Amino acid sequence: MNITDTAIADVKIIHPRVFADARGFLLESFSLQRYRQALGLPELVFVQDNHSRSHQGVLRGLHFQRHQPQGKLVQCVRGAVFDVAVDIRPHSPSYGQWVGTVLSEDNQAQMWIPPGLAHGFAVLSSVADCLYKCTDYYHPQSEDCLIWNDPAIGINWPLTRPQLSAKDAQGKTLAALAAAQ
Numbered sequence: 492m493n494i495t496d497t498a499i500a501d502v503k504i505i506h507p508r509v510f511a512d513a514r515g516f517l518l519e520s521f522s523l524q525r526y527r528q529a530l531g532l533p534e535l536v537f538v539q540d541n542h543s544r545s546h547q548g549v550l551r552g553l554h555f556q557r558h559q560p561q562g563k564l565v566q567c568v569r570g571a572v573f574d575v576a577v578d579i580r581p582h583s584p585s586y587g588q589w590v591g592t593v594l595s596e597d598n599q600a601q602m603w604i605p606p607g608l609a610h611g612f613a614v615l616s617s618v619a620d621c622l623y624k625c626t627d628y629y630h631p632q633s634e635d636c637l638i639w640n641d642p643a644i645g646i647n648w649p650l651t652r653p654q655l656s657a658k659d660a661q662g663k664t665l666a667a668l669a670a671a672q
């Protein structure tokens with residue numbers, strides 16, 4: 492497996508080793524010992540796996556939980572998405588920065604997003620199935636949403652008029668989130 496650094500020091504792009512043969516392929520999408528070592532996180536544990544399906548033009552995010560912050564290992568096993576992490580940790584040197592990458596059934600890449608960041612993705616294909624592992628449980632009471640198009644962050648999304656959930660359309664700017672802390 493191959494791990495690439497990003498502009499946010501602890502956000503990583505992972506390319507699992509793919510074993511292809513005449514039947515198709517096999518890859519290990521997660522292995523506790525190996526991912527702990529590769530990410531330099533000896534305590535890493537995932538307690539919940541999510542699967543979401545979305546249609547072209549959908550944008551989910553940018554989500555985080557104030558309590559029980561979730562680290563996420565995200566992959567797209569059908570179609571393609573533009574996956575984004577935003578550093579909203581107040582004391583981080585990369586506060587306010589974002590990283591984005593295409594995760595797709597073709598590139599088989601994964602993005603590791605540590606706890607405390609906001610996460611979202613936009614769907615590039617007609618349908619996209621995303622699977623992601625979470626280091627903590629869903630905690631809707633403390634869930635919050637950074638608005639996808641906050642000009643102070645300036646994410647270069649590959650779409651201009653996404654389909655959002657009602658909740659995500661009410662997302663807050665980074666400044667509003669900071670003021671609420």
Ligand SMILES: Cc1cn([C@H]2C[C@H](O)[C@@H](COP(=O)(O)OP(=O)(O)O[C@H]3O[C@@H](C)C(=O)[C@@H](O)[C@H]3O)O2)c(=O)[nH]c1=O
Nearest residue numbers: 541543551552553554555561563610611612629656658
């Ligand atoms: C996230 C989540 C949702 N749900 C339920 C609540 C709701 O009825 C339905 C849809 O929830 P949402 O609209 O919040 O789903 P969605 O907008 O896909 O939320 C997800 O977005 C991506 C970007 C993330 O990073 C995830 O952590 C999560 O926040 O599923 C769970 O039961 N467990 C979960 O872990």
